Amino acid sequence: MSYEDITYETEGRLAFVTLNRPEKLNALSNNLRGEVMHAMKEAEADPEIGVIILKAAGRAFSAGYDLTPSRAAGDDSPYVHPRSKLPDTGSTHPGPQEWSRHVVATNWTIWELSKPVIAQVHGYCLAGGTELASICDFRIVAEDAQIGYPPVRAMTSMDMMWAPWHLPMSKAREFAYVGDSHSGEDMERLGWANYAVPGDQLDAFVQKFATRMAHIDNDQLMYSKRSVNRQYEVMGIRTGLWSGTEIQALSAYRPAAGEWGKRVREGGLKAALEWRDGPFRDFRGRYETAPQERELARGDGQQDARSGYGN
Numbered sequence: 453m454s455y456e457d458i459t460y461e462t463e464g465r466l467a468f469v470t471l472n473r474p475e476k477l478n479a480l481s482n483n484l485r486g487e488v489m490h491a492m493k494e495a496e497a498d499p500e501i502g503v504i505i506l507k508a509a510g511r512a513f514s515a516g517y518d519l520t521p522s523r524a525a526g527d528d529s530p531y532v533h534p535r536s537k538l539p540d541t542g543s544t545h546p547g548p549q550e551w552s553r554h555v556v557a558t559n560w561t562i563w564e565l566s567k568p569v570i571a572q573v574h575g576y577c578l579a580g581g582t583e584l585a586s587i588c589d590f591r592i593v594a595e596d597a598q599i600g601y602p603p604v605r606a607m608t609s610m611d612m613m614w615a616p617w618h619l620p621m622s623k624a625r626e627f628a629y630v631g632d633s634h635s636g637e638d639m640e641r642l643g644w645a646n647y648a649v650p651g652d653q654l655d656a657f658v659q660k661f662a663t664r665m666a667h668i669d670n671d672q673l674m675y676s677k678r679s680v681n682r683q684y685e686v687m688g689i690r691t692g693l694w695s696g697t698e699i700q701a702l703s704a705y706r707p708a709a710g711e712w713g714k715r716v717r718e719g720g721l722k723a724a725l726e727w728r729d730g731p732f733r734d735f736r737g738r739y740e741t742a743p744q745e746r747e748l749a750r751g752d753g754q755q756d757a758r759s760g761y762g763n
Contacts, residue, residue, distance in 0.1 A: 456487070457471070457473050457481060458488055460495075462495075464663075465501060466502070466666060467491075469488060469504060470507050470508060470509055471514060477576060478509070480580045484518075485539050485558060486531030486532045486540070487531045490531050493561075503663075503665050503666045512577070513597070515576050515581065516579030516580040516581050516603070517555075520721060538554055539558045552608075552700040562584075566674040568665060569590075573585055573591060582600075583610075592648075593636035595649060599639050599644070602729055602734075605732065607712050609699055611697070611700055613628065617684070617692070619643065623642055636648040726739055729742060731745060
């Protein structure tokens with residue numbers, strides 16, 4: 453199969469799935485996500501492959517879900533469901549506020565793969581990018597990577613509430629409430645990342661780590677992964693992540709939710725992002741045109757947090 457938004461390569465016992473929309477900071481369009489899951493299954497089915505590495509081209513792992521109308525795949529994409537235009541998860545997820553439920557359903561694909569997946573993270577890893585990386589078995593990051601979830605500042609709660617499963621309680625709250633940027637070094641110290649290394653050493657380090665693991669036979673890796681997964685499932689990770697999608701949907705109906713969509717309609721996406729991040733002085737808030745102060749969003753009670761697209 454040929455891919456448009458990713459590349460797929462193998463080398464010995466390793467498979468490399470590379471997000472390949474560098475001009476968009478690897479924003480996660482529906483087609484890109486569908487291609488990622490297809491490539492993951494290709495690697496899973498290949499008996500010569502032992503370990504999968506998920507990485508990205510360009511200067512960022514992923515800036516999050518594609519916020520533009522272009523995130524919807526064309527009718528001819530073989531990697532999305534013909535009705536929903538979303539990666540096929542067994543349901544078309546009809547009705548309003550199903551986005552986060554679909555995100556979690558899609559990400560379970562990586563959780564259930566028989567082979568371990570390593571997320572190789574550099575540059576920005578934001579919002580949906582953190583969700584994609586968090587569902588992987590391992591995260592190895594560049595020390596200067598920037599990991600955060602800025603949509604919680606103005607849009608909705610996290611689509612996939614992974615923070616309490618990967619971070620200490622106080623930091624999980626900070627991440628989920630404020631969405632601030634944390635460096636790769638910080639995320640290693642907090643336990644989200646297995647290792648943080650200098651950016652120019654990231655490729656070599658990840659391949660060495662993956663190659664060591666790939667000396668273990670596929671069946672043993674499968675049973676080890678399944679055993680660890682089932683422990684977290686007994687502790688409630690599936691219920692927790694699913695329940696987080698219900699809260700996310702509710703957060704989109706709060707009175708102030710419409711402010712985000714209003715900003716997008718009136719000033720465009722970039723202006724809305726600057727409004728969202730301006731007081732925090734990070735991400736799009738670093739721009740001179742971003743407001744350093746803004747009135748608290750109150751809204752008129754009209755739901756419009758998503759305007760039909762994800763974080």
